[in-house]
Amino acid sequence: MSTHTASLIVIGGGQAGLATARVARDMGLAPIVLEAANRAEGSWPHYYDSLTLFSPAGRSGLPGAAFPGDPDRYPTRDEVVEYLAGYARRLDADVRTGHRVERVSAPDGREFRVAVSGGEELTAPLVVAATGAFSRPHRPALAGLDTFDGTVLHSSDYRRPEPLAGKRVVIVGGGNSAVQIAIELAAVADVTLATRHPLRFMPQRIAGRDVHIWFQRTGLDTAGWAKPLLTGGKGTPVMDTGTYRDAIATGNPDRRPMFTRLDGDQVVWDDGTREHVDVVLLATGYRPGVDYLAGLGALDDDGLPRQRGGVSTTHPGLAYVGLEWQRSFASATLRGVGADARHVLTRLLKQPRPDGKKPARAAN
Numbered sequence: 001m002s003t004h005t006a007s008l009i010v011i012g013g014g015q016a017g018l019a020t021a022r023v024a025r026d027m028g029l030a031p032i033v034l035e036a037a038n039r040a041e042g043s044w045p046h047y048y049d050s051l052t053l054f055s056p057a058g059r060s061g062l063p064g065a066a067f068p069g070d071p072d073r074y075p076t077r078d079e080v081v082e083y084l085a086g087y088a089r090r091l092d093a094d095v096r097t098g099h100r101v102e103r104v105s106a107p108d109g110r111e112f113r114v115a116v117s118g119g120e121e122l123t124a125p126l127v128v129a130a131t132g133a134f135s136r137p138h139r140p141a142l143a144g145l146d147t148f149d150g151t152v153l154h155s156s157d158y159r160r161p162e163p164l165a166g167k168r169v170v171i172v173g174g175g176n177s178a179v180q181i182a183i184e185l186a187a188v189a190d191v192t193l194a195t196r197h198p199l200r201f202m203p204q205r206i207a208g209r210d211v212h213i214w215f216q217r218t219g220l221d222t223a224g225w226a227k228p229l230l231t232g233g234k235g236t237p238v239m240d241t242g243t244y245r246d247a248i249a250t251g252n253p254d255r256r257p258m259f260t261r262l263d264g265d266q267v268v269w270d271d272g273t274r275e276h277v278d279v280v281l282l283a284t285g286y287r288p289g290v291d292y293l294a295g296l297g298a299l300d301d302d303g304l305p306r307q308r309g310g311v312s313t314t315h316p317g318l319a320y321v322g323l324e325w326q327r328s329f330a331s332a333t334l335r336g337v338g339a340d341a342r343h344v345l346t347r348l349l350k351q352p353r354p355d356g357k358k359p360a361r362a363a364n
Contacts, residue, residue: 004120004122005122005124007030007031007125008029008032008126008127008128008345009034009112009122009126009127010031010127010128011034011114011128011130011292012033012034012130013033013040013041013042013095013097014035014041014043014044014084014131014132015042015044015062015084015132016131016132016322017035017040017130017322018062018087018091018095019063019321019338019341020128020321020337020341020345021033021091021093022064022091022093022338022341023063023341023342024345025092025093027345027346027349029345030093031093031094032094032096032124033094033095033096034096034100034116035095035096035097035098035099036100036101037097037098038098039088041084042084042132042134043132043135044080044081045081046156047077047156048077048155048158048160048177049159049160050077050184051077051177052076053080053334054176054333055074055330055333055334056072056073057069057070057073057074059071059335060335061335062334065090067334068083099116099117100116101115101116101117101292102116102292103115103292103294103295103296104292104293104296104298105295106296106315110125111123111124111125112127112317112318114127126317128318128321128341128348129290129305129318129321130320130322131288131322132289132321132322133286133288133322133323134332135286135288135289137154137156137282137284138285138286138287139154140172142172142262143260143262144261144262147264148280149264150277150279150280151278151279152279152282153280153281153282154281154283154284155177155178155281155284158181161184161185161187161188161189164185164188164189164278164279165188167190167278168189168190168277169185169189169190169277169278169280169281170267170277170280170281171192171194171253171281171283172195172280172281172282172283173195173283174196174199174238174283175285176239178283179238179240179244181281181283182253183243183244183253186252186253191253192253192256193254193256194257194258194267195256195257196258199248200238201240201245202238203239203241205241257270258270262277262280265277265278267280287303287304288303288304288320290303293318296314297314297315298312298315305320307319307323309327309343309344310326310327310340310343310344311348316351316352317348319344319345319347319348321337321340321344327340
């Protein structure tokens with residue numbers, strides 16, 4: 001088994017990991033980035049074809065590299081993939097693709113040992129888990145789902161509408177992705193959005209400016225009271241220019257209260273009526289893909305990181321970047337990961353080491 005030592009190991013080479021590596025270099029560290037895939041593009045290549053960012057290009061760049069093109073436009077999935085690939089190529093850091101992390105341990109309580117598939121092992125006093133919030137699709141425990149006779153898909157499986165043409169589709173979920181997929185599918189299929197609460201539309205632009213700009217200017221992005229304001233109440237907020245609300249208002253697709261159960265190839269609605277359904281598509285989000293930390297004792301009973309503002313509450317030297325609402329509304333987005341990376345690295349470098357030493361820094 002080969003062993004290498006680094007000043008910082010970043011797990012994940014998507015937007016969160018790349019941003020962390022850039023900030024780390026700026027702070028004098030020499031990070032090693034470990035990415036399981038063969039390219040450092042994160043989850044973006046696996047999203048549906050028509051996906052566009054919910055924030056404008058001018059607010060979607062990673063540290064040190066503005067997103068190209070009109071700053072007011074909303075970049076497509078493929079544009080984001082191209083941007084990330086270029087960012088990784090130009091990044092002055094050791095980015096190792098094809099390196100899947102299997103586990104992280106801390107046997108001596110001083111340094112972390114990171115075991116990679118293939119037998120390689122790396123050690124470092126600092127580890128940032130940057131595999132983000134979109135690597136583990138969440139499949140809720142819905143009554144009858146496991147015995148449903150039709151097709152069950154997660155939004156992570158969806159690419160384009162044509163394979164579902166002519167089908168009766170029920171989409172579970174009410175966020176932006178759920179609504180965008182539903183409207184796209186409704187052109188070729190019979191589609192219903194099933195949600196526990198009515199949809200809550202929020203304007204994408206206010207006074208001619210994207211709402212994300214206002215979030216930043218007003219401090220709403222990082223205000224402690226912002227999360228209950230934006231996520232509280234009944235209904236997941238949906239950013240909308242007016243297109244989504246108008247489409248739902250026509251009934252194509254329609255929105256109904258959540259069904260009570262699935263039975264065979266039928267859905268049973270809350271009023272007791274039944275109908276045949278071909279496909280149940282779960283637009284029910286993701287959970288952090290940090291199973292490699294399970295043996296370390298850094299996760300709670302639900303497999304979620306024990307952290308505050310991205311800094312581990314269980315292990316000095318361990319932090320996270322890319323978790324939803326880690327520090328702000330934007331924490332899991334392109335525009336938010338850079339600020340969070342600087343926040344957690346600043347705090348890691350101030351933490352006392354168990355051996356009394358300071359983290360090693362790269363030569364400037």
